Amino acid sequence: MKKLRRSARLVDMTQHLLAHPHTLIPLTLFSEEYGSAKSSISEDLSIIKEAFESQGIGVLKTVAGAAGGVKFIPQMNANDAKAFMQEMIGLLEKPERLLPGGYLYMSDILGHPQTLARIGKLFATAFADQDVEVVMTVETKGIPLAHATASYLNVPVVIVRRDNKVTEGSVVSINYVSGSSKRIQTMSLARRALAEQSRVLIIDDFMKAGGTVRGMIDLLQEFRATVVGCGVLVEAADVSERLVDEYISLARLKDVDVKEKQIRIELGSYFA
């Protein structure tokens, strides 16, 4: 056992907490790791707590008692979230993003690790109190967002496939009507991918009428799961009938003028 000085402890505890969000860490873990008294560890933690809060990293929750410890909850404060999404909207409104059918090209944004981390942290902030056990999405574009969110909640991701050629053993499939094509499509999830009665957060990149999200909710019923939340990056505003009631969006695609190549986007329901 190597005995660490306070400065080295602060560095290592910071990285440990950041790597294990939403996880109760007993103080004994740190005191044994560093050969330090619990009282010293407590002082270290109050320094970290203050720095995390003043720098907008998140909060440290202390749980007292024999089974106690400390838990890091990543949090993006409202001002940072708004500033970040307004910056994103500036990027998203560029005319060259316009795709046929009123969709937006977002693959560059959904490929960028720093951007993904921020969106993931924002979703994790929004659903921090929902005791999320699993994040679910459907292939393909939602996957990076789901993983970014799950890494801040420290829960696994389950990916629904858009076909039933999945070689993953027994599979549950359902049909759904995609809002874009109005065609009946199939989505599938391996039986073993999700424990029954899991608490599931649905994450996706884009929602029009909500047919795909509705499909995921129906699929989850087959696993007797509870949908504890649904978050989409961008929702389309011009929808006559929405198939999903409860969700948050980070941005709302207000208006698309294909001829003039103009895109108008505003902050989504999360900021309302």
Add this chain to the structure above:
Amino acid sequence: MKKLRRSARLVDMTQHLLAHPHTLIPLTLFSEEYGSAKSSISEDLSIIKEAFESQGIGVLKTVAGAAGGVKFIPQMNANDAKAFMQEMIGLLEKPERLLPGGYLYMSDILGHPQTLARIGKLFATAFADQDVEVVMTVETKGIPLAHATASYLNVPVVIVRRDNKVTEGSVVSINYVSGSSKRIQTMSLARRALAEQSRVLIIDDFMKAGGTVRGMIDLLQEFRATVVGCGVLVEAADVSERLVDEYISLARLKDVDVKEKQIRIELGSYFA
């Protein structure tokens, strides 16, 4: 400008460095942010450097001169890497993972954020010196691995689609022969997804004959890109002719006895 004490600086600099790997950070950024002298920042950095190295987090490289600063390179040392992969192999050898065709069920592992982070850090360690500009993979199962790797290299991810129904503007498609089905299949990438002459790292979850990776390499030629590396989590050992020459694997599927439900896996070429 708020002036921070050393302890608070250490916490915030640690999180900043962890969030911006492979990025040159000028010391002035920290000294202005914290209202501290550069000499104090230098002392802070040497404390962080020592802690990062002794705790196996990575290395801090100092670049001298006017355009200088500090760069955090995540590194998993050889012992930690081996111990982690041996633990993974223990999980992967469980008989219930066996799927038809000699494939392994790995979706649970590829969904777990802590596991993904370790695999990503391992790939980022292996390819740290290749000046990777983009990580590329093909949908679906490789995506989480590609993003985990890219977040440690701090570069974007580009996802090749398995169809050509992609609504992303002008698309480059090629045909390839999948090793598993021996059928001709199509893969596509939007023209705007990848700048010409990019330095690309290919990441995938599983490789048999290498038809899919070969397809990605061929596709990259259309973008005049340079393949600077290829990493797969698991490769199959019983392959008569491999279509890819240069790659590293973290694990090798040595032997599958479908009747006896036995799986034998060993460390991959990275550890040779």
